[in-house]
Amino acid sequence: xxxxxxxxxxxxxxxxxxxAASAHHAFTPVYDAQRTVTVQGVVTxxxxxxxxxxxxxxxTDEAGKVVKWTVEFDGVLNLSEGGWTERTIVPGxxxxxxxNPTHTNSPRMFFRKFVRADGTEVMRHQDTRGTTIDEQRRxxxxxxxxxx
Amino acid sequence: MWxxxxxxxxxxxxxxxxxxxxxxxxNALLDDPANDARPYDALSxxxxxxxxxxxxxxxxxxxxLKTYPLDNASDPGFLRCQPWGLARNVVARHQLEIRRRGxxxxxxxxxxxxxxxxxYLDNRPRxxxxxxxxxxxxxxxxxxxxxxxxxxxxxxxRTSFRTEHSDQLRMTxxxxxxxDGKRLFLSVTFEDxxxxxxxVVLKKVWSWAPASAIAPYTGCVRPTDFSTGK
Numbered sequence: 530x531x532x533x534x535x536x537x538x539x540x541x542x543x544x545x546x547x548x549a550a551s552a553h554h555a556f557t558p559v560y561d562a563q564r565t566v567t568v569q570g571v572v573t574x575x576x577x578x579x580x581x582x583x584x585x586x587x588x589t590d591e592a593g594k595v596v597k598w599t600v601e602f603d604g605v606l607n608l609s610e611g612g613w614t615e616r617t618i619v620p621g622x623x624x625x626x627x628x629n630p631t632h633t634n635s636p637r638m639f640f641r642k643f644v645r646a647d648g649t650e651v652m653r654h655q656d657t658r659g660t661t662i663d664e665q666r667r668x669x670x671x672x673x674x675x676x677x
Numbered sequence: 678m679w680x681x682x683x684x685x686x687x688x689x690x691x692x693x694x695x696x697x698x699x700x701x702x703x704n705a706l707l708d709d710p711a712n713d714a715r716p717y718d719a720l721s722x723x724x725x726x727x728x729x730x731x732x733x734x735x736x737x738x739x740x741x742l743k744t745y746p747l748d749n750a751s752d753p754g755f756l757r758c759q760p761w762g763l764a765r766n767v768v769a770r771h772q773l774e775i776r777r778r779g780x781x782x783x784x785x786x787x788x789x790x791x792x793x794x795x796x797y798l799d800n801r802p803r804x805x806x807x808x809x810x811x812x813x814x815x816x817x818x819x820x821x822x823x824x825x826x827x828x829x830x831x832x833x834x835r836t837s838f839r840t841e842h843s844d845q846l847r848m849t850x851x852x853x854x855x856x857d858g859k860r861l862f863l864s865v866t867f868e869d870x871x872x873x874x875x876x877v878v879l880k881k882v883w884s885w886a887p888a889s890a891i892a893p894y895t896g897c898v899r900p901t902d903f904s905t906g907k
Contacts, residue, residue, distance in 0.1 A: 555755035558748075558903040578896035579791070605892035606680070606771050606788055632904040658684040662717045665686060670713045 559631055560639045566630040568598055568638075572622045577615035579604045584618060586626065588636070598636040600626055603655060611654025622646075678890070679773045679861045679883035680788070688860075690721050694768035694837050694879040699728030733838045733877060741872045746839035750905040753835075758897035760790040762811035762834030764842050767850060767865055768881045772891050775824075775852075783817050783826075791894040796826045803830045809844040824852040836867065837879070843871035859885045 556562070570588035582602035587595050602608060608617075618624070623646045628638030644650050682688035690703050703724035706712050712720055729746070737745055753759040761769065771788030778784055783796040796817035803814035807830065814830035828848045836842050846869040853862050863881040867873065 555749040555752055555900075555903075557907040558750035558755065558905065559900060576896060579892050579894045580897055583896065604771070606889070610681075631902055632907065633902055635902050637902065658689060659717055661684040662686050662689060666707065666713070666717060669707065670710065673708070673710065 556639065559637075560629040561632050562629055564630055565627055565641060566638055567625060567627040569625045570598065570623070572618055572620050572624060573597070574620060575615070575618040577605060577608065577613070577617075579606075582608055584626075584640075586624065596636050598626075598638070600628060600638055600640050602640045603653070607654055611657070613654075617651075618643075678886050678888075679775075680886035680889040681770055681772075682860065682882050682884045686717060686721075688882050688884075690724065691880055691882045693770050694881050696728045696732045696879060698732040699724050700880070702727040729838065736873055736875045736877050737840060738872050738874050741840050744841075747835065747841065748905055748907075749839075750903055750907065755900060755903075758899055760792055760811065763794065763813055763828060763831060763848065764834060764836045764846065764867065766790060766792050766812075767848065768837050768863070768879055772886070772889055773861070773883055774891065783824075786891060788891050791891055796828075809833070813848075822853060824850075826850040826852075838877065840872060842867070842869050845869055845871050861885070 568586070568588045570586040572584060572586050574583075574585040576583045581604055584600040584602070586598045586600060588598050589595050625644040626638070626640065627642045628640045631637050640653055641656065642650060642652050681692050686703065686707055687700060690700065695703075703720060706720040706724060734742070734745065749755065754761050754765075760766075766787050766789055769787060769789035772786075773788070774786040776784045776786075777798075781797065781799055783798065784793065785796065786793050792812065794812040794815060796815035798817050800816050800818070807814065809830050809832035811832055811834060813828040813832075815826050815828040817824060817826045819825070826849070828850070829846075831842070831844060831846045831848070833841060833844050846867060849866045849868075851864045851866075854860065855862070861883040863879075863883075865879050865881070867877045867879070
């Protein structure tokens, strides 16, 4: 296992949603929406709870030192709507996880995506909503162009 | 049980709170071909900024404007896991359950914070010795097809539009359903002689979700790693 930090400039849907009408659980003071980070490690705990589900994952850095990362997820309702249960992630499982890092670059992130050892990719359910809406918008644009 | 609406541009914008001004702005952005390549979240954020600046800000008192918008990092809900008061919870995302208990009262339960409140149908006054509370004292009545709830006796707390309200806040909620019964609409009016110059009216929508269940709110942890002014 190696620690891989892939800091990427982007404007994720998560950040805008979290900063919108209702600040919800105060994403912005903790996480940097403009960057993503990716780590690979072994899950030691997954808690399917409110207000936000949490995971601990042991990540071995380049020097061979094990760093315990914390990954924060959405709450039970949003995860359930995406088909998640308390068994979606199990201790001992090896995952590659991507998310928004903290402003202080501590070993913590807000979840965006994980990839299992067999290559299965699981996205944040909230992000797939944006995709659905964008598909509706493309249809709206198509109808608009037909009316001209 | 009511829960978050399906992913449509308008309903998702109002799954937290929205205003008529914000919705109008969002639709104008969506109808402009110049925005077709921009992601929905960017348009939604622009419409949100518009409603905060053009609708909410002009309605705030001079005293409130001095601290507007409040820093998310100073939010007691975030810092100390203090449950939100009604002013925020009434338009919070997630579930809402309304149960009638005889002719006397309605019991309401929210997915956010697993918060609960009672709205009295017998128009009973707030007891004189009852101090303000986070959820206040509520009375409810039916006006044709609408459920109307008026709440006073609210302890000073935050609003969803990043201000504080005083203990003189009066909230009037008006709930109506779509003709097919599958969507619930809320229009809530905030009147506060201390923090608002004019009433603020927020809108919200839910979808009927009979299988949805509210999960306990047991895992709030006080943050130790955060930045202010974000």
